[in-house]
Amino acid sequence: MKSLRQVATRTLRAWAARKFGADALPHRIARRRIYILPTGFGLVIAALDVAMLIAALNYNNNLGLAFAFLMSSLALVAMHHCHRNLLDLCVDVAPEADGFAGGPLEFRFVLGNESSLERRDIEVRCGERGAALTQVAARTSAPLAVPLDAAPRGVIRLPAFELRTRYPFGWFRAWTYVQVPLTVYVAPQPAGLARPPAPAGARGGVNAESAGDEEFAGLRAYAPGTPLKHMAWKVLARGGEAAVRNYTGFAADPEWLDWSAVQGQDTEGRLAQLCRWVLDAAEARKSYGLRLPGLELAPTAGFGHRLACLRALAAFSSGSRP
Amino acid sequence: MSSAALPMQQRVSREQLSATAGCLLLALLPHLPGLRWWIIATIGVVGGLRVLLALRGRDAPPRAVSALLALLAISMLAVKFRGFSGLAAGTALLTLTAGLKLLETRTRRDLCVIVLIIYFLALTALLANTSFLLLGYSLLIAWVTTASLLCTTTTAQDLSPRAGLTDGARLLLQALPIALVLWLFFPRFAEPLWHAPNPDNAATTGLSDTLSPGDITDLALSDDVAFRVHFRGAPPPAAERYWRGPVLYDFDGRTWRRRDAELIASPALEPQGPAYVYTITLEPHGHNWIYTLDWPSSWDLPRAFLTPDYMLIQSSPVAQPLSVTATSHTHTAASDDLGAALRERDTRLPPGSNPRTRAFAVQLRAQHPEPLDYMAAVLEMFQTEQYFYTLVPPPLGADPVDEFLFDTKQGFCGHYASAFAVLMRAAGIPARVVTGYYGGTYNRYADYWLVRQSDAHAWVEVWIEGRGWTHVDPTSAIAPGRIDHSVRDAESASAALGMPLPGRLPWLRELRLRADALRELWRSRILGYNQDSQQRLLAHVRVPDPDVGKLVVVLAGALCLALAWLTWQVRREMRTPPTDAAARAFERLCAKLAGCGLGRGASEPAESYAARVAAARPDLAREVVALCRRYNELRYGRAARPADLERFAAAVRAFRPRGSRASS
Numbered sequence: 001m002k003s004l005r006q007v008a009t010r011t012l013r014a015w016a017a018r019k020f021g022a023d024a025l026p027h028r029i030a031r032r033r034i035y036i037l038p039t040g041f042g043l044v045i046a047a048l049d050v051a052m053l054i055a056a057l058n059y060n061n062n063l064g065l066a067f068a069f070l071m072s073s074l075a076l077v078a079m080h081h082c083h084r085n086l087l088d089l090c091v092d093v094a095p096e097a098d099g100f101a102g103g104p105l106e107f108r109f110v111l112g113n114e115s116s117l118e119r120r121d122i123e124v125r126c127g128e129r130g131a132a133l134t135q136v137a138a139r140t141s142a143p144l145a146v147p148l149d150a151a152p153r154g155v156i157r158l159p160a161f162e163l164r165t166r167y168p169f170g171w172f173r174a175w176t177y178v179q180v181p182l183t184v185y186v187a188p189q190p191a192g193l194a195r196p197p198a199p200a201g202a203r204g205g206v207n208a209e210s211a212g213d214e215e216f217a218g219l220r221a222y223a224p225g226t227p228l229k230h231m232a233w234k235v236l237a238r239g240g241e242a243a244v245r246n247y248t249g250f251a252a253d254p255e256w257l258d259w260s261a262v263q264g265q266d267t268e269g270r271l272a273q274l275c276r277w278v279l280d281a282a283e284a285r286k287s288y289g290l291r292l293p294g295l296e297l298a299p300t301a302g303f304g305h306r307l308a309c310l311r312a313l314a315a316f317s318s319g320s321r322p
Numbered sequence: 323m324s325s326a327a328l329p330m331q332q333r334v335s336r337e338q339l340s341a342t343a344g345c346l347l348l349a350l351l352p353h354l355p356g357l358r359w360w361i362i363a364t365i366g367v368v369g370g371l372r373v374l375l376a377l378r379g380r381d382a383p384p385r386a387v388s389a390l391l392a393l394l395a396i397s398m399l400a401v402k403f404r405g406f407s408g409l410a411a412g413t414a415l416l417t418l419t420a421g422l423k424l425l426e427t428r429t430r431r432d433l434c435v436i437v438l439i440i441y442f443l444a445l446t447a448l449l450a451n452t453s454f455l456l457l458g459y460s461l462l463i464a465w466v467t468t469a470s471l472l473c474t475t476t477t478a479q480d481l482s483p484r485a486g487l488t489d490g491a492r493l494l495l496q497a498l499p500i501a502l503v504l505w506l507f508f509p510r511f512a513e514p515l516w517h518a519p520n521p522d523n524a525a526t527t528g529l530s531d532t533l534s535p536g537d538i539t540d541l542a543l544s545d546d547v548a549f550r551v552h553f554r555g556a557p558p559p560a561a562e563r564y565w566r567g568p569v570l571y572d573f574d575g576r577t578w579r580r581r582d583a584e585l586i587a588s589p590a591l592e593p594q595g596p597a598y599v600y601t602i603t604l605e606p607h608g609h610n611w612i613y614t615l616d617w618p619s620s621w622d623l624p625r626a627f628l629t630p631d632y633m634l635i636q637s638s639p640v641a642q643p644l645s646v647t648a649t650s651h652t653h654t655a656a657s658d659d660l661g662a663a664l665r666e667r668d669t670r671l672p673p674g675s676n677p678r679t680r681a682f683a684v685q686l687r688a689q690h691p692e693p694l695d696y697m698a699a700v701l702e703m704f705q706t707e708q709y710f711y712t713l714v715p716p717p718l719g720a721d722p723v724d725e726f727l728f729d730t731k732q733g734f735c736g737h738y739a740s741a742f743a744v745l746m747r748a749a750g751i752p753a754r755v756v757t758g759y760y761g762g763t764y765n766r767y768a769d770y771w772l773v774r775q776s777d778a779h780a781w782v783e784v785w786i787e788g789r790g791w792t793h794v795d796p797t798s799a800i801a802p803g804r805i806d807h808s809v810r811d812a813e814s815a816s817a818a819l820g821m822p823l824p825g826r827l828p829w830l831r832e833l834r835l836r837a838d839a840l841r842e843l844w845r846s847r848i849l850g851y852n853q854d855s856q857q858r859l860l861a862h863v864r865v866p867d868p869d870v871g872k873l874v875v876v877l878a879g880a881l882c883l884a885l886a887w888l889t890w891q892v893r894r895e896m897r898t899p900p901t902d903a904a905a906r907a908f909e910r911l912c913a914k915l916a917g918c919g920l921g922r923g924a925s926e927p928a929e930s931y932a933a934r935v936a937a938a939r940p941d942l943a944r945e946v947v948a949l950c951r952r953y954n955e956l957r958y959g960r961a962a963r964p965a966d967l968e969r970f971a972a973a974v975r976a977f978r979p980r981g982s983r984a985s986s
Contacts, residue, residue, distance in 0.1 A: 041330070041434060048438050052445050057511065060642050062851050063448040063457050069504040070464065071441060073497035077888060081493065084892050115896040120478045135478045139905065168493065169468075170330060170434070170475040 042171035192273035254299030365421030507877035567758035575675030589658035593651035656790025683748030
């Protein structure tokens with residue numbers, strides 16, 4: 001039974017993906033893309049209604065008949081409201097999320113409701129990995145963080161996500177698929193030892209801790225997580241884009257976090273060690289580069305770089321070793 | 323993983339449990355009179371216990387307790403009712419299940435089960451009692467139960483009971499037109515799906531098919547409605563409004579009966595005089611005969627037939643209100659001779675019974691050889707001698723007719739009819755007793771005649787050669803104008819029996835007639851809505867040759883219309899303009915800007931919208947940014963004063979973006 005249902009769901013999802021193609025964000029839920037079916041409770045209500053109808057017909061009782069018809073009409077009305085609960089809802093999401101193996105993972109959705117009715121019990125499901133429920137008041141939008149199950153290191157790609165609702169009464173379930181691929185980069189859980197200090201000769205005699213922040217190396221776009229003292233406030237005040245002053249240590253003094261420098265462990269162990277070093281280096285606001293088999297990220301600093309390194313670690317597959 | 327997504331498995335809150343328990347109590351109230359005391363006690367105790375536990379923040383008792391209780395209750399039910407069929411047993415089972423389910427309620431799913439039972443209890447209450455008030459009460463139950471279900475099944479934290487009631491009412495109101503369409507056009511069956519078990523309260527009322535001395539007394543004091551009659555055209559004169567019920571011909575010395583096995587073909591009667599067409603609507607009386615005006619000649623009930631003694635009979639008892647349109651003639655004639663078998667049957671008297679009466683009859687017949695003279699002599703005896711009409715006659719012994727005629731001389735219609743028929747038979751004249759109703763009260767508020775149980779009557783039919791069965795009402799010999807006298811008599815009777823009689827004051831009587839007119843309307847239009855009414859409705863909307871097939875087509879069409887209305891209604895609800903003055907004015911502003919090709923995006927915040935407009939139209943920037951800031955202050959700042967709102971609305975009205983730069 002369960003497998004039959006899974007097969008049906010999979011077929012429907014594949015059909016919807018073929019028919020409607022990829023969606024753009026923010027996505028507005030269209031009438032034709034909402035599917036609706038009775039739930040188990042809804043089927044029980046239907047059975048109750050048939051029983052009421054038969055009882056009333058059998059006693060030839062017009063009042064009983066009226067009551068039974070009122071209940072069946074209520075079910076029809078509930079079906080309409082279940083459908084409209086999703087209709088014209090606007091969904092936005094940052095389609096990429098990051099996290100660490102075994103740690104918390106989540107997608108942040110924004111649900112926009114322009115209608116004059118509250119949307120109740122809107123459930124967003126990211127495949128079988130996570131779901132969350134929220135209400136969206138009339139003419140507002142509401143954020144919704146959907147937590148995902150903890151996962152091992154790797155990249156999780158979800159071809160689409162789903163919005164569901166059972167409001168009102170839980171007699172019907174309406175749902176829709178939003179064909180926006182979601183990606184979660186699960187970096188390794190950092191482990192291992194701190195990086196031993198490099199020989200003094202290799203660093204050109206410059207104290208990295210005092211020099212690393214001092215060299216102004218131009219502006220780059222703002223990314224969340226940048227220390228506030230690095231913000232280019234003057235640029236912002238002139239009405240420009242939020243920008244960050246980029247500082248680096250001496251260009252001649254890059255710190256290479258190298259796969260080949262981690263010895264004597266399996267792949268995951270080595271990645272965990274590299275992850276620890278990346279985080280340490282980012283914490284110390286050093287300039288660092290990452291070398292993995294088949295991939296090299298040039299030394300630099302900043303949040304964007306840290307993210308790129310972590311994603312590279314998450315996406316690394318041993319098959320790509322040279 | 324997705325536990326947040328399954329509200330049904332969440333624990334119930336104190337409020338949810340109390341609300342559902344309250345709904346259950348409301349749904350149980352109409353059933354209380356029909357429930358055994360131990361069932362009420364069980365539900366009261368377990369339900370009260372569970373609500374108390376919930377109020378103290380405690381969980382349900384262990385499952386073993388409720389399982390044991392359930393086992394006990396169900397086995398008790400099985401023993402007491404010997405099975406679970408029938409309305410009373412079904413209702414008892416349902417109510418017990420609901421109470422026990424309440425006791426073991428832990429999750430919201432449990433409450434949903436109780437809600438199902440509440441809906442069904444509301445329905446069974448309507449099956450047992452079809453009053454207007456109960457329908458209103460059932461709708462009230464449906465409303466509060468639906469609201470409580472709404473609050474139970476949603477995870478919206480701020481769904482207050484008040485919001486639940488509002489939204490529940492909205493949903494039910496939207497369901498009403500669809501329900502109305504279904505009710506109007508859903509095909510009714512002429513016959514029930516299978517033989518309906520008689521509702522337990524539909525015991526036989528009114529006249530029975532036997533007549534013993536003292537039988538009609540309780541009816542004479544009953545104000546219950548027997549039936550209502552609407553005449554098409556003028557009604558017959560008062561003296562001819564005899565409503566024919568059971569015809570009794572088998573006499574055992576005390577009791578008159580009829581035996582269907584003894585029906586003998588009777589000479590046909592030729593209707594005489596004017597034909598009266600009328601619709602008679604019977605209250606359920608639990609017997610299979612249908613009262614008609616003396617003498618019926620045609621009727622529109624295909625499953626009913628006329629017996630040789632002119633009783634209209636149908637195969638099943640009248641368990642529901644029944645309407646029949648019939649034609650009758652108050653005068654008949656018969657040219658044929660009464661057959662020997664029938665003559666023998668209708669002059670038969672049990673040997674040895676009522677000897678004094680028989681001797682008297684033989685003696686009197688000798689003085690009056692003509693049957694009509696003899697009848698007149700008997701009636702004159704009733705009139706001139708000290709015969710009294712009373713509803714509380716003295717009890718009669720082994721030969722009741724003897725004692726009544728010669729000793730007590732007190733009785734009412736049953737005594738006189740019985741005595742008269744015996745006197746006729748003893749003199750060799752075929753006679754039979756007819757029971758039914760006489761007269762009725764005209765209700766001018768709805769143009770019908772109301773016949774109550776207190777109008778119950780008995781009279782005699784005598785076979786006169788050349789005239790056929792002739793109607794004789796011996797009671798009228800003693801108490802002419804019996805209707806008026808019956809009031810006084812009934813009052814003395816009620817004093818004697820220590821029972822008050824309702825509504826003898828004129829204004830009260832008028833009020834009661836008005837109330838009965840309303841009841842009649844309710845009964846005929848709502849409760850009596852049936853296959854014929856549906857076909858008349860179809861004919862009214864110009865459907866040619868209405869039948870069930872066309873009814874289904876009309877139903878489908880009307881249902882499509884109703885659903886289209888619902889879709890439109892729901893869309894309209896979604897687009898209701900905001901009630902908040904600031905939001906309304908802001909929407910106007912957005913509409914004006916949309917006219918320049920600068921519409922506000924889906925749930926775009928006012929501030930970023932202003933920035934976007936400012937970037938696209940520097941000439942409008944100052945004004946738009948200021949208005950948007952003002953809007954945010956009014957909407958989300960501290961409570962806005964009406965004057966500020968007014969000024970904001972005026973500013974929006976005054977705002978006129980000139981043309982679209984993009985298009986110029």
